[in-house]
Amino acid sequence: MNNVILIGMPGSGKSTIGVVLAKRLGYRFVDSDLVIQERTGKLLHQIIEEKGIDGFIRVENEVNESLDMEKTVIATGGSAVYGKEAMVHFKSIGTIVYLRLSCESVADRLGDLNERGVAVRQGQTLEDLYEERVPLYQRYADIVIDCEDKMIKDIAAEIEGALKK
Template sequence: MTEKNVILIGMPGAGKSTVGVVLAKKLGYSFTDSDLVIQEQTGRLLYQLIEAYGEEGFLEIENKINATLVLSGHVIATGGSVVYGEEAMEHLSEIGCVVYLKLSYKELTERLGDLHKRGVVLKEGYTLEDLYRERVPLYEKWADITITCDGRNIRDIVEEISEKYLKESWQQ
């Protein structure tokens, strides 16, 4: 039997990578950051890809790479824009349990630093609030489990994810 994966989705700054590492340790899984996979496969940082190929070009690269991940028994932290890629999200849904780390807009603005350096895909003329309102319905659409993260520590978030994941027996 192949172990399923836990796929973390959510806005930049929601804690996908941080929570992912701790969750992987707790479950005895490996950890993969799909943004790092993109950087490794392209040889460029995310913001360099956005500068070179534009928003649409970056999203195509992200979609293709995420749609071809072949992993088992991993916690996968995805980039915040992964939900724009239909192929990627269908694939990720097939190979694991998709967990949305939900963060309020207020808490998100307190956590985020330089969006450009983070490699955040932001359409011209868009504000962070526009991006938030556009993405939240997509995160909700793809989520098998939603975890509210506002004002919570990593340990509590990891505990809730692992309880819900194991309870739903996604690992089979």
């Protein structure tokens, strides 16, 4: 139970903050999206194109549920919270930290959602996705960190402080 699992919207800084946090804690860093790509041999958007959103979420859930590590900061994909089994597993192996960012800030940071491999359904807007996911992030989070207008190093320091409490 010594891992830190970062959850949040695409563009919230999970991977970037995760690397900095891992260095501060002396932990390893793993990006679960990269593990998915490595195991499937495909880019995220290719998996979504081939298997659809539900198929992608199944693959993501299976990979996340299988992650077995210690002293690791794990940056998850934004859709990881759709995988109940994976989230239960994450709770059992570490502390889940939700990196909260406003929908406006997420929109400013993201480019093309499909090109980025964001699990967005046909006709669904970023706002729709945000409203759907935020309650899930809040449900699973052990710690919530507000990332609005903050520097990466300050967010990492805030997470480190919250973990020590």
